[in-house]
Structures are given as C-alpha cells and as structure tokens.
Amino acid sequence: MMNDPSGGRVRGSKTYEMLWDCQFCGTKGLLGKSQRFCPNCGAPQNPDSRYYPDESQMVEVIGHEYVGADVICPACNQLNGAKADFCQQCGSPLKEGKVANVLAAQQRAADGQFASSGPRDVVKEQFDAMMAQAQGSSGGGGSRRGLMIGLGIVALIVVGLVVFFGWRRETTLIVAGHSWERVILIDEYRNFTESNWHDLRPAGDNVVMGMCVQRQRSTRQVPDGETCTTVRMDQGDGTFRQQEVCSPKYRSEPVYDNWCTFSGQRYEAARRVPTSGASLNQTPVWGEPNLRCANQRSVGCERERGREERYIVRLSEPNRVHECVFNDQAKWQSFGIETAWKGQTRVIDGALDCGTLTKS
Secondary structure: OOOOOOHHHHHHEEEEEEEEEEOOHHHHHHHHOOOOOOOOOEEOHHHOOOOOOOOOHOOOOOOOOOOOOOOOOOEEEEEEEOOOOEEEOOOOOOOOEEEEOOOOEEEEOOOOOOOOOOOOOOOHHHHHHHHHHHHHHHHHHHHHHHHHHHHHHHHHHHHHHHHHHHHEEEEEEEEEEEEEEEEEEEEEEEEOOOOOOOOOOOOOEEEEEEEEEEEEEEEEEEEEEEEEEEEEEEEEEEEEEEEEEEEEEEEEEEEEEEEEEEEEEEEEEEEEEEEEEOOOOOOOOOOOOOOOOOOOOOOOOOEEEEEEEEEEEEEEEOOEEEEEOOHHHHHHHOOOOOOOOEEEEEOOOOEEEEEEEEEE
16 A cells, blocks of 8 residues: 555555557557557557557556656657667667657546547547647737737726826915814723633733633544545556545534633723814813823723824815825924915826925
C-alpha cells in the first residue's frame, strides 16, 4: 500500500496492456506492450492508436518493470523503450526522439465498470488537431487583437472618467459666516452585566463569572471512513496502471463550550456637554461638565473621556454656499468676515475642495 501524489492512499496496483488497431489491415484489439507489430501484415504499432480496453478485454502484465514512456525514432518512427539510446530498427540516436503521447487518466467508482476508450481514428484525430492549431493561430491572433482593443477602450473610458470626475475650476468665494462646536465627552462608572464565552472575560473591575450554559461555539471535522475510486493511467509504454485510490471522508460535528454571564464595574459612555456659537466675534468656550465625585471608582461617579471641537466657515459664490470644517481654531479665525478667497470646485457637482483655499 502506498500514497497517491494527490494525497490519497493507493492499494491494489496492477499493470495491464493497452490495445491498438492496425491502420493498414484493420486488425483490431492488438496488445500495446506484447505486439509492437501487426501479426497479420507486419505494420509497426502507432502509439497514437492506443486505447484503454473495457474490463472484459484486460490482459494483465506480470512482473512489469516501468522505465518510462516509449520514444519514437526521429528517423524511422520506430517505437523504442525509454532506456534505449539508439533506435533498434535503424540505429539512429534517440536523443531528439519524441516521447509517446498518453491518454488522460480514467476513474470509476468502486462498484462501477470501465468502458473501452477506443478504437481510435488516428487520421481523423491528426486532421482535427491540425485544423484546431490552424484556427488557433488565426483566430487566436484575432482574439488577442480584439482583447487588446477592448482593454484599450476600457483604459480610455477609465482615464476619461478620472479626468471628468477630477476636473476642477477655480472659483472666487466670499466668507459669509462662521460657527463652532465644542463637546466634552463624559463617562460614568457603572455596574454591568454581559454574556460571552468563558475564556473571553470582559474588561472591568471586580469582574466575576456567573451562570454558564452549554452552547455550540464551532464545528470540527471528524474522520468518517473513506471514499475510494479505481483509477487507470496510461504509462506511455503500451501499458496502463490500474489502482484503487482512497481518500479520507469527514463529517461535521458541533463543538460545545460554556457561554457565561459576567458582572462587574467599569466606565461607560454616559453623556455629552456641548457648547456652540455662530459668530467669529464670539470666543469659543468649553462647557462646565460638573462631574459627580470626579474620577472616583464608585458607582455613579464620572470622569472626562475626551474633547472634540469643530470650526465651520461658510463661503458663498453665486447661487451656492459651501461649508469648510477645521479642527484648528487659529485657521478658522483667519477667515475674516466678507473676505475674498479662491478655491477649486469640481465641475461635475460644484463641490469645494477646502484644502485648496487661498486668500485673494
């Protein structure tokens, strides 16, 4: 028993003769390994005429030593074994010889039956291959040209869209107004209860685990026998190898774990203290948070978590007003009331790029 390159387990490997039909006298069902020449007319075997037999025609090759696919003599087209350096028919070197073609592997379920893959019309196969190659040479070039043209059109469209959506014009704007907003964010120290997996304890103080229940958390793959198929592979030397390949089969099985309730204390977002104004002359100020028992870790006590501020300038042009938002108070104050500024606006929708503003 051995392993298949695909990862399966191989067992019961045996070697059998391929079959071939004589193209000259029509004799059928000749053995690919044992009969290199037609017993009726003496014509040499054409390796391209080989085919798999059905199961009633299979002839086992006992003690077969596989050394590689046959090599075709480039001078006389005689078949030679893979180990040969010179043609057994004409003596020519086989270094440039073509290796015999092989058929695609076949497979069947363990309880099925193989059918014959032949006989083959070699002349028709060669003609079809030549026609396909000719069509590929002409049609492939056309397809490639068509593909390149299509890609070129797509590229032009993309470039056009980028230019169109990015196309801007310079606009003169007048400062029409100001506003500002400041917010203090307040957290409150609270009792909390939440549920999670037993190994995902939440952050907080005095956290304790309460009641737990079993709940499905995931699934796992569990071995559940194996799936076997019989495969036969053309070895290119007039034989094929038949073997059973078995791969493990799995089933999904639920994995349970403890889903638990946790309780404790921690700071949580509680409220906001906003202030705002609508004038450049009004100095922005912060509100009074009036924290309860500030920064003490007792239930109901508060702390300041952070501060946010926004400064808005309204700039007008004929028939439209824009808003630019800044985080820098000094920059906001540089926009004097009714002063003139220049900026870039998108042609497609007229939106102002606030980063392009310069004073006129």
